[in-house]
Amino acid sequence: xxxxxxxxxxxxxxxxxxxxxxxxxxxxxxxxxxxxxxxxxxxxxxxxxxxxxxxxxxxxxxxxxxxxxxxxxxxxxxxxxxxxxxxxxxxxxxxxxxxxxxxxxxxxxxxxxxxxxxxxxxxxxxxxxxxxxxxxxxxxxxxxxxxxxxxxxxxxxxxxxxxxxxxxxxxxxxxxxxxxxxxxxxxxxxxxxxxxxxxxxxxxxxxxxxxxxxxxxxxxxxxxxxxxxxxxxxxxxxxxxxxxxxxxxxxxxxxxxxxxxxxxxxxxxxxxxxxxxxxxxxxxxxxxxxxxxxxxxxxxxxxxxxxxxxxxxxxxxxxxxxxxxxxxxxxxxxxxxxxxxxxxxxxxxxxxxxxxxxxxxxxxxxxxxxxxxxxxxxxxxxxxxxxxxxxxxxxxxxxxxxxxxxxxxxxxxxxxxxxxxxxxxxxxxxxxxxxxxxxxxxxxxxxxxxxxxxxxxxxxxxxxxxxxxxxxxxxxxxxxx
Amino acid sequence: xxxxxxxxxxxxxxxxxxxxxxxxxxxxxxxxxxxxxxxxxxxxxxxxxxxxxxxxxxxxxxxxxxxxxxxxxxxxxxxxxxxxxxxxxxxxxxxxxxxxxxxxxxxxxxxxxxxxxxxxxxxxxxxxxxxxxxxxxxxx
Numbered sequence: 001x002x003x004x005x006x007x008x009x010x011x012x013x014x015x016x017x018x019x020x021x022x023x024x025x026x027x028x029x030x031x032x033x034x035x036x037x038x039x040x041x042x043x044x045x046x047x048x049x050x051x052x053x054x055x056x057x058x059x060x061x062x063x064x065x066x067x068x069x070x071x072x073x074x075x076x077x078x079x080x081x082x083x084x085x086x087x088x089x090x091x092x093x094x095x096x097x098x099x100x101x102x103x104x105x106x107x108x109x110x111x112x113x114x115x116x117x118x119x120x121x122x123x124x125x126x127x128x129x130x131x132x133x134x135x136x137x138x139x140x141x142x143x144x145x146x147x148x149x150x151x152x153x154x155x156x157x158x159x160x161x162x163x164x165x166x167x168x169x170x171x172x173x174x175x176x177x178x179x180x181x182x183x184x185x186x187x188x189x190x191x192x193x194x195x196x197x198x199x200x201x202x203x204x205x206x207x208x209x210x211x212x213x214x215x216x217x218x219x220x221x222x223x224x225x226x227x228x229x230x231x232x233x234x235x236x237x238x239x240x241x242x243x244x245x246x247x248x249x250x251x252x253x254x255x256x257x258x259x260x261x262x263x264x265x266x267x268x269x270x271x272x273x274x275x276x277x278x279x280x281x282x283x284x285x286x287x288x289x290x291x292x293x294x295x296x297x298x299x300x301x302x303x304x305x306x307x308x309x310x311x312x313x314x315x316x317x318x319x320x321x322x323x324x325x326x327x328x329x330x331x332x333x334x335x336x337x338x339x340x341x342x343x344x345x346x347x348x349x350x351x352x353x354x355x356x357x358x359x360x361x362x363x364x365x366x367x368x369x370x371x372x373x374x375x376x377x378x379x380x381x382x383x384x385x386x387x388x389x390x391x392x393x394x395x396x397x398x399x400x401x402x403x404x405x406x407x408x409x410x411x412x413x414x415x416x417x418x419x420x421x422x423x424x425x426x427x428x429x430x431x432x433x434x435x436x437x438x439x440x441x442x443x444x445x446x447x448x449x450x451x452x453x454x455x456x457x458x459x460x461x462x463x464x465x466x467x468x469x470x471x472x473x474x475x476x477x478x479x480x481x
Numbered sequence: 482x483x484x485x486x487x488x489x490x491x492x493x494x495x496x497x498x499x500x501x502x503x504x505x506x507x508x509x510x511x512x513x514x515x516x517x518x519x520x521x522x523x524x525x526x527x528x529x530x531x532x533x534x535x536x537x538x539x540x541x542x543x544x545x546x547x548x549x550x551x552x553x554x555x556x557x558x559x560x561x562x563x564x565x566x567x568x569x570x571x572x573x574x575x576x577x578x579x580x581x582x583x584x585x586x587x588x589x590x591x592x593x594x595x596x597x598x599x600x601x602x603x604x605x606x607x608x609x610x611x612x613x614x615x616x617x618x619x620x621x
Contacts, residue, residue, distance in 0.1 A: 154574045161524065164488045164565070164577030194491055217600055224604040228592040231484035233524045259604055349571040370571070418491045426489055426499070429506035429577070448493065 017053035052097035108145035137361035150281035152369025175201035184218030191226030193414025200239035264289035278319025355474035385438020507565030
């Protein structure tokens with residue numbers, strides 16, 4: 001479809017978006033443009049290019065009809081431009097649409113403003129059956145308007161004095177119902193046994209069975225006791241998620257005053273609240289953990305919503321230090337190729353296009369600090385070789401059930417995880433093929449470490465072998481030997 | 482108690498051969514190695530004494546082992562750790578850190594609680610050993 005001429009472009013009435021200037025196949029994206037990739041499923045009979053142009057239009061300047069007031073602006077600049085539409089491999093009726101947005105469409109340093117455009121109105125658009133935001137590319141100039149992670153991987157490790165190995169954590173279970181005193185007991189046992197962190201779960205805030213101040217006081221007693229017992233810096237992610245910003249600040253300040261090195265929030269508090277907490281965390285030398293509560297409502301299904309890698313990008317810009325980003329081997333959704341894309345997005349200084357990992361653009365991170373991914377959900381000591389292989393070193397491995405459910409108790413569970421971790425890192429550094437030899441390396445250590453032996457015995461057959469729903473559209477072709 | 486700072490403190494003490502392999506891992510990554518010692522193992526003691534400079538431009542683990550041995554000989558009852566340092570842009574921090582020597586007896590830490598407003602407590606962690614002046618700790 002060709003663009004309308006100047007004379008007929010502003011005739012009152014309805015005109016296809018592609019003709020209104022939202023489709024520019026010859027457009028060469030500028031380094032300063034924000035780029036998006038959408039997966040579009042047009043309604044029957046809707047031309048994919050028109051659908052792409054409509055998405056570009058509705059996520060930038062357009063409305064459903066021609067308006068003469070466009071002529072009061074440099075509207076060619078402000079129009080988003082769909083510039084490339086490709087069929088999705090092996091998926092009938094789906095198209096990848098690349099769209100470029102001029103930088104001036106967005107307020108500096110505001111995820112809320114960014115998302116109001118990019119995912120604001122357009123997902124409910126009738127002409128498309130389904131729409132998914134797959135990836136975004138942010139220009140350096142724009143990234144420089146964001147604070148980024150309050151602490152970042154490097155500074156977090158220096159504050160914790162923990163280097164060269166993944167960090168270990170556990171979420172306190174049961175996640176609801178414990179009194180403050182009993183809750184702190186779990187924290188103390190897990191930290192003394194060898195974990196670096198324990199964690200509130202996403203839905204523990206201030207309920208009748210345990211009000212927040214009580215939890216904070218007992219948890220910090222446990223943290224400090226464990227620190228004195230081991231000589232290590234320890235932490236407990238105190239969830240400060242609450243109904244209002246004022247409540248969250250009050251809780252965060254109390255956590256800080258008690259000496260907590262870290263607080264946490266849930267993704268459901270919203271982008272603006274997260275940015276506010278990131279600024280607070282930077283100002284107060286507190287690490288900010290983010291639990292991705294709610295994300296699967298829109299990130300899991302392949303045809304509609306948004307890919308989690310986009311959440312990773314936004315959260316790095318918004319300024320969190322930790323984010324749950326998948327385990328590969330645990331109980332929650334996670335295809336290894338996709339997870340690699342998430343982890344690279346969080347941890348690298350720049351990432352290149354990698355279609356098999358779902359990265360559709362080159363992305364330079366403009367020295368924004370790095371986010372520590374958190375692997376949590378159905379993992380245990382017996383998988384340590386796989387976890388180290390797939391997830392690398394800069395990650396928090398969280399064994400909730402895999403610590404608290406240990407037959408010899410919580411301290412033993414924590415010790416089993418720490419020993420399994422250290423023995424695997426040691427083997428890796430010695431140049432051993434730790435992925436292949438992993439089970440044997442763990443068995444050897446279990447000979448002198450009875451908690452590890454019990455852990456391996458208890459969870460030896462546990463796997464969560466289900467197909468992932470969010471998988472790569474591009475699978476690398478094997479090179480013939 | 483056992484101070485469990487460092488990457489391998491939950492494992493049995495590393496043998497010299499095992500230490501050499503970890504040093505070799507650092508060197509093969511291009512990470513200069515340094516040796517540090519202290520008799521103040523407080524978890525937030527960021528500045529252990531440096532055993533000379535970081536060993537830049539070294540490729541042979543044996544030379545590092547020589548320095549580790551010399552430090553152990555001079556400070557047999559101190560904590561001694563070996564650090565690998567990654568100078569890569571965007572890292573520029575310690576990349577591996579593990580203890581290679583510790584006092585025969587580790588008395589651990591006292592937790593001091595100062596009662597504050599409400600039910601709050603101000604916590605202080607204090608090493609029993611640091612009741613004595615630097616250099617006179619861990620003598621027996």
